[in-house]
Structure formats: C-alpha cells, structure tokens
Amino acid sequence: MNDKLLWLKRLWPRRSIASTVNTDKTPHLSEELHSRTQSLKELGMSHSQASSTAWLEARIKRWPSGWRDDLKVLVYGDFRPLETPLEIPELRVVVHPGNLESTVIRHALTVHKATVGVDNKDVVSLIDAATRLNAFLGVFMLVEWGNSSC
DSSP states (O other), rough: OHHHHHHHHSOOOOHHHHTTTOOSSOOHHHHHHHHHHHHHHHTOOOOOHHHHHHHHHHHHHHGGGGGGTTTEEEEEEOOOOOOOOOEETTTEEEESSSSSSSOOOOOSSEEEEEEEEEEESSSHHHHHHHHHHHHHHHHHHHHTTTTTTT
16 A cells, blocks of 8 residues: 555655645644654554655645546656547546646656546545556556557
C-alpha cells in the first residue's frame, strides 16, 4: 500500500498543497499533517506510510468542487496524440484528445488530460482509481508500443 500512496503523491506535487492559504480558524496545513501523521503512527504505520497517508487525506479534504467524482490526471508519453476521446467504461477512464503544451510534463511527445471515476473521496477510492488507471496505461502502451510516433 505504501508504494501506491507514494505513487499517488506524485500526482499532486507537495508545493501545491503547501501553498494553501489558511483564511479561517482551522489548523494550518502543516499542523494538520503533523497531527494526523502522529495519529497514524500510533496505529502502527511507519513514518513514511503515515505521512503519505496524512498528505493524501489532506488533499482529499481540499478536493476541487469542479472535479465532482473524477480524479483529474495527465497521461503522457511518446505516442500519437488522440484525435477523439478514448473511453474505457469498464475502468471508468476517459482520455481527452488534444495534445497539451506548457504543462509540468516537459519531455513527453504527447500530454493528454484524463479523468478517472472515483466512488468516494477517500484513500481507498484513490488507490482503486490509480490501479484502474495503471491497468489502462499498461494496455495502452502495449498497443501503442510506447514510442509509436518516434
């Protein structure tokens, strides 16, 4: 589980969560993360797993309302850009057409927006969404042979 949490952690860079402005009486994010990490460690998690879980839980609390029940991600690699949406209903994955430029992804031939359906906004559901996305990516890269545009 720890490896999956660390993988998910890379979906949302830490700097984006650290810049959250505290405008009300709620504890500041760093206090929230520290407190939750300590609680999870008391339940038997390693420090690494506890801090990753706390970080992910904090991100979930700040889930953008516009995302509704979809996890928004970027799918990138050395493959031909899609011209139409690619929907995999069984995995609840949709890759949107249109090669994006000027993203945080610097060295990929193609970058697409994608959405992955989530049942709930919790750690287990995000791990499930990441697992489904990973299954899609594995098959997609096999079909496209990873560098079909090169």
